[in-house]
Amino acid sequence: MPFRMPPQSETRIRVRYAETDQMGVVYYANYLVWMEAGRVDLCKALGFNYRDMELDDGVFLAVAEASCRYRFPARFDDEVVVRTWVEQANTRMAIIAYEIRLAGTPEQPGRTLATGQTRHVFVSRDFQRVRLPEKYRAMFGVAETRS
Amino acid sequence: MPFRMPPQSETRIRVRYAETDQMGVVYYANYLVWMEAGRVDLCKALGFNYRDMELDDGVFLAVAEASCRYRFPARFDDEVVVRTWVEQANTRMAIIAYEIRLAGTPEQPGRTLATGQTRHVFVSRDFQRVRLPEKYRAMFGVAETRS
Amino acid sequence: MPFRMPPQSETRIRVRYAETDQMGVVYYANYLVWMEAGRVDLCKALGFNYRDMELDDGVFLAVAEASCRYRFPARFDDEVVVRTWVEQANTRMAIIAYEIRLAGTPEQPGRTLATGQTRHVFVSRDFQRVRLPEKYRAMFGVAETRS
Amino acid sequence: MPFRMPPQSETRIRVRYAETDQMGVVYYANYLVWMEAGRVDLCKALGFNYRDMELDDGVFLAVAEASCRYRFPARFDDEVVVRTWVEQANTRMAIIAYEIRLAGTPEQPGRTLATGQTRHVFVSRDFQRVRLPEKYRAMFGVAETRS
Numbered sequence: 233m234p235f236r237m238p239p240q241s242e243t244r245i246r247v248r249y250a251e252t253d254q255m256g257v258v259y260y261a262n263y264l265v266w267m268e269a270g271r272v273d274l275c276k277a278l279g280f281n282y283r284d285m286e287l288d289d290g291v292f293l294a295v296a297e298a299s300c301r302y303r304f305p306a307r308f309d310d311e312v313v314v315r316t317w318v319e320q321a322n323t324r325m326a327i328i329a330y331e332i333r334l335a336g337t338p339e340q341p342g343r344t345l346a347t348g349q350t351r352h353v354f355v356s357r358d359f360q361r362v363r364l365p366e367k368y369r370a371m372f373g374v375a376e377t378r379s
Numbered sequence: 380m381p382f383r384m385p386p387q388s389e390t391r392i393r394v395r396y397a398e399t400d401q402m403g404v405v406y407y408a409n410y411l412v413w414m415e416a417g418r419v420d421l422c423k424a425l426g427f428n429y430r431d432m433e434l435d436d437g438v439f440l441a442v443a444e445a446s447c448r449y450r451f452p453a454r455f456d457d458e459v460v461v462r463t464w465v466e467q468a469n470t471r472m473a474i475i476a477y478e479i480r481l482a483g484t485p486e487q488p489g490r491t492l493a494t495g496q497t498r499h500v501f502v503s504r505d506f507q508r509v510r511l512p513e514k515y516r517a518m519f520g521v522a523e524t525r526s
Numbered sequence: 527m528p529f530r531m532p533p534q535s536e537t538r539i540r541v542r543y544a545e546t547d548q549m550g551v552v553y554y555a556n557y558l559v560w561m562e563a564g565r566v567d568l569c570k571a572l573g574f575n576y577r578d579m580e581l582d583d584g585v586f587l588a589v590a591e592a593s594c595r596y597r598f599p600a601r602f603d604d605e606v607v608v609r610t611w612v613e614q615a616n617t618r619m620a621i622i623a624y625e626i627r628l629a630g631t632p633e634q635p636g637r638t639l640a641t642g643q644t645r646h647v648f649v650s651r652d653f654q655r656v657r658l659p660e661k662y663r664a665m666f667g668v669a670e671t672r673s
Numbered sequence: 674m675p676f677r678m679p680p681q682s683e684t685r686i687r688v689r690y691a692e693t694d695q696m697g698v699v700y701y702a703n704y705l706v707w708m709e710a711g712r713v714d715l716c717k718a719l720g721f722n723y724r725d726m727e728l729d730d731g732v733f734l735a736v737a738e739a740s741c742r743y744r745f746p747a748r749f750d751d752e753v754v755v756r757t758w759v760e761q762a763n764t765r766m767a768i769i770a771y772e773i774r775l776a777g778t779p780e781q782p783g784r785t786l787a788t789g790q791t792r793h794v795f796v797s798r799d800f801q802r803v804r805l806p807e808k809y810r811a812m813f814g815v816a817e818t819r820s
Contacts, residue, residue, distance in 0.1 A: 249566070250406050250559045254399040254455055260736040261397060261705035265544045268702075272543070272603065283603040295701040299740035305800065308401055309566065309577040359746065396713070397706045407589040408558035412691045415555075419690070419750065430750040442554040446593035452653065456713065456724040506599065544702060546695040548749055553691050602695055 238373065240317035241277035243270045244335065247310045257305035263346050264298055267330045270316035271350070274328065278318075278371040289365055293326070293352040300348035311335035312345060321372040323363040325353045385520065387464035388424035390417045391482065394457045404452035410493050411445055414477045417463035418497070421475065425465075425518040436512055440473070440499040447495035458482035459492060468519040470510040472500045532667065534611035535571035537564045538629065541604045551599035557640050558592055561624045564610035565644070568622065572612075572665040583659055587620070587646040594642035605629035606639060615666040617657040619647045679814065681758035682718035684711045685776065688751045698746035704787050705739055708771045711757035712791070715769065719759075719812040730806055734767070734793040741789035752776035753786060762813040764804040766794045 245266055253259040271293070275282040285291050306312055312332055319329040329349050334342030354364050364374060392413055400406040418440070422429040432438050453459055459479055466476040476496050481489030501511050511521060539560055547553040565587070569576040579585050600606055606626055613623040622644050628636030648658050658668060686707055694700040712734070716723040726732050747753055753773055760770040770790050775783030795805050805815060 246563070246566075248559060249400055249562050250408060252401040253396055254401065254403045255733060255735075256401045259397050260739060261702045261709075264702035264705065265542060268543050269540070272540075281603065292696060294696075294746075295743055297740070297742050298701060299738070301738050302736055305735075309575065393710070393713075395706060396709050402586060402588075407592060408555040408562075411555035411558065412689060415690050416687070419687075428750065439549060441549075441599075442596055444593070444595050445554060446591070448591050449589055452588075456722065543694055544700050547690055548693040548695065548697045550695045555691060 238317060239274070239277045239371075240315055241270065241273040243273045243314040243316065245269060245312050245314065247306055247308050247312060249308055252308050255305075257307055260300070260302060263300050263302070263332060263348065264350075266312070266314050266332060267298070267300075267316070267328075267348055267350060270314035270330055271328055273314075274316040274318070280368065280371060285368065289368075290357050291362060291365060291368075292355050292357065294355045294359065295350055296325070296353050297351040298348070299350075300346055302346050304343050304345050306332075306334070306345050313342065318372055319349065321364075321374050323354075323369065323374055324361065325351060326364075326372055327351050385464060386421070386424045386518075387462055388417065388420040390420045390461040390463065392416060392459050392461065394453055394455050394459060396455055399455050402452075404454055407447070407449060410447050410449070410479060410495065411497075413459070413461050413479060414445070414447075414463070414475075414495055414497060417461035417477050418475055420461075421463040421465070427515065427518060432515065436515075437504050438509060438512060438515075439502050439504065441502045441506065442497055443472070443500050444498040445495070446497075447493055449493050451490055451492050453479075453481070453492050460489065465519055466496065468511075468521050470501075470516065470521055471508065472498060473511075473519055474498050532611060533568070533571050533665075534609055535564065535567040537567045537608040537610065539563060539606050539608065541600055541602050541606060543602055546602050549599075551601055554594070554596060557594050557596070557626060557642065558644075560606070560608050560626060561592070561594075561610070561622075561642055561644060564608035564624055565622055567608075568610040568612070574662065574665060579662070583662075584651050585656060585659060585662075586649050586651065588649045588653065589644055590619070590647050591645040592642070593644075594640055596640050598637050598639050600626075600628070600639050607636065612666055613643065615658075615668050617648075617663065617668055618655065619645060620658075620666055621645050679758060680715070680718050681756055682711065682714040684714045684755040684757065686710060686753050686755065688747050688749050688753060690749055693749050696746075698748055701741070701743060704741050704743070704773060704789065705791075707753065707755050707773060708739070708741075708757070708769075708789055708791060711755035711771050712769055714755075715757040715759070721809065721812060726809065730809075731798050732803060732806060732809075733796050733798065735796045735800065736791055737766070737794050738792040739789070740791075741787055743787050745784050745786050747773075747775070747786050754783065759813055760790065762805075762815050764795075764810065764815055765802065766792060767805075767813055768792050 319327040332346040336342030466474040479493040483489030545556045613621040626640040630636030760768040773787040777783030
């Protein structure tokens, strides 16, 4: 059986003036917004739209935990790339990981700005914990066996 | 019949670091967020919670138009005061007006930072236009006659 | 002399979850953030980077006035297009105009979501009003004569 | 020597409509904004204005790491309380901790919404690492000995 690279996504973001603060760099909470943009693109890379998962299946990825390590500040008009992948998942929860770096060139990758993780639980619209519907399990890399 | 001062509200806001941009002052879109904070307090001054109007009556104040004139920049940690009042209203719409200034002293009012207006239409949860329920009309200064 | 279309720019934006509110649509202040993204791209279409104008020339586009008319709500994961152009300019100020619509197809343009304007004055880093440096005037369509 | 309670601060925040998302609760990145509001008030409780530390001493609290555990969702118009304290500090860095809960009553404390930490390094305006100036050390609980 051939090795299959676990899916990941890359999201390109142009830093907005609104995202800077008076220190002249991107305000720290905005990295979590970029992570969310990465998450939405990861879902597309996995084969579904997060919007549809909410609308059609009533399943939401509630955030239970978030962390970010800031290594180098992003600045206005920088192009940044958010690389996103599933770090771990089962039918109850998923851990998503992120690497945010400056856009570079094929020869020279851009500097790493931040790395982070979010832990999510699957919930219904009224915040009751639910199991990930079967149709999404393979996409999250969750084995079909009981878990 | 005694003259009755039209209700207005005053909202005190401490400028957050997150609200500044790399120019060292408050980013312009945040004044609209402060106007919203003013609007919520105006509803309380008028005698109801906007939250309850949404939850209990299913009536929402959708924004149809917003404008702001910026006169002097607010800075991090400034205390600003948003004065808010109903400029005009009928059963279909309301125009709310705002004056945002630095907090001053009883002797010396603070400098005006911005003035603005928002025009709203009353809508249901699915964005159909509705009439303002009767129980709110007097609070908005809307005459009880047909309109 | 051939007619020359005045420069404009188009900015594509994917609506973020962060930009929605509990009404299920994009919060109204975020349209001003999108206008800023449009403005930055307009500068590029005009032939310069706004970042460089700030860094190299110490000239800033301070916002003196902003207005927006909301026609149809944008929703999470929608792709929106901000069309931006110089409405009016002289050596002291510029009025920028915006049309924000859903991304459509070549055959069928997307629905208009909002239209707006911002009025700017040129200022130095310490907020003193300055004249637009000569090298930028043609780009803003400002005649080289005294003004 | 009497025991001295380490200083902490309490910041009251009214949840803004802008801070909610289409799930009907506060968007997760906004908790980091509230933490910043807590930090600014903690500085005041410690005896100085963070604004002055930046302006007068050119010392900035750059964020090196942030984490948040989300326990219960905050909603529009909720009153939340951010309790903030110095968890650990030396002349090079400080760890600040936060507990965010619903405002309660003297008899019944409000439910805990989130807990978090931020790790900061002291830097100059150009992001070079610096030592915390002596005048601030006692306030952060840093011993005056070499470190």
